[in-house]
Amino acid sequence: MSDSLSVSLAATLQAARVDRNLSINALAERSGVSRAMISKIERGEAQPTAVLLGRLSGALGLTLSELVARAEQADGTVELLRRAEDQPLWTDPATGYRRRAVSPAAGGPLELVEVELPPGASVSYPADAYIFKYQQLWILAGQLRFHEGDQVHELATGDCLQLGPPSPTTFHNPSGTPCRYLVALVKEPFEMRRHGGFSRD
Template sequence: MDSVNEAPKIGPVIQAERKKRHLTLDRLAALSGVSRSMLSQIERSEANPTFAVLWSLTQALGIDFSQLLAGGTSQQRKPDSIDLVTLALTPEIRSPDGAWRLRILSPPMLAGQVEWYEVEIAPGCMLQSAPHAPGTFEHLTAYSEGLLVETEHGSQKLATGETARYRADVAHEIRNTGRQTARALMVVLHELKA
């Protein structure tokens, strides 16, 4: 078969770029909005991803789409003076029951260092988190009324504009005690290894 007509081997490139950035499948799934199972199939060349899926992956990994299709990514994408991420390409994590949504606003290269999210929690619902890595802190700034942060160290209600800072290396949750969707900005600071 003429190799010119063969589809590019995208899976191994995605896997190599993911590993180069020390990202797990779960982390890349969160950053790109592509499911873990789909990522696994793509990396094993068992799935034929759509353009939209590939675009999301290149944005999350910070690589050029053209280099991906060429079968290699020797360099990371050069930053433009202004890097725009459209709403359609902003990765999201949603709870299966629709209780909450996290929009990932931070760039992929800061994963595991500092991350920021737009948080939405439905009325009467909560976002529960298992303990993160030791030394992790969260900073939650309320954009609306009704938010309550609870950890094993206590609980704190937030009024609009207030910020709660708390250890996130223990089990913690953010509740919406109000009657409307609650919104906030969450910044996660991971302990930096020397």
């Protein structure tokens, strides 16, 4: 992640927290991330990992790619994002996991995200990091071992998986080559999530 994006991401997190009238203590309680770590991230003294960003963005009612897009100052009125110039790309400093926001911000509730997981890498998220009503994984290349709660899915190129209700997950690449996959999701309204609602309708 570039230094400029690190600074912008820190400011974006702080602005989203303030917009929701959340103290650092309140965000720490919601996200499970320590107050000290949130303070360091907001001051630009620590680069958050994918796991930390997933927890923080979920607690703020945002997806991870929305958070990165805001940090990149993506225009919410744009309907076309060119891959080379416009699609925000974020790299996890801990694992090398790369997440590209494919969908324009004006695309409505549907969001498409392209992910590249390096050989042997794993990324885990708690259930409360998810703010999605529906989510599918489509493997574009390679192999993915996906832990969804107690279930383990062995996925290969071309496989597509419909996820169930939010549960702890782990994305693991068991192979010696990168795994690329597309995440398609329909976002759940933040207010519904705050009141514990989850619909499969």
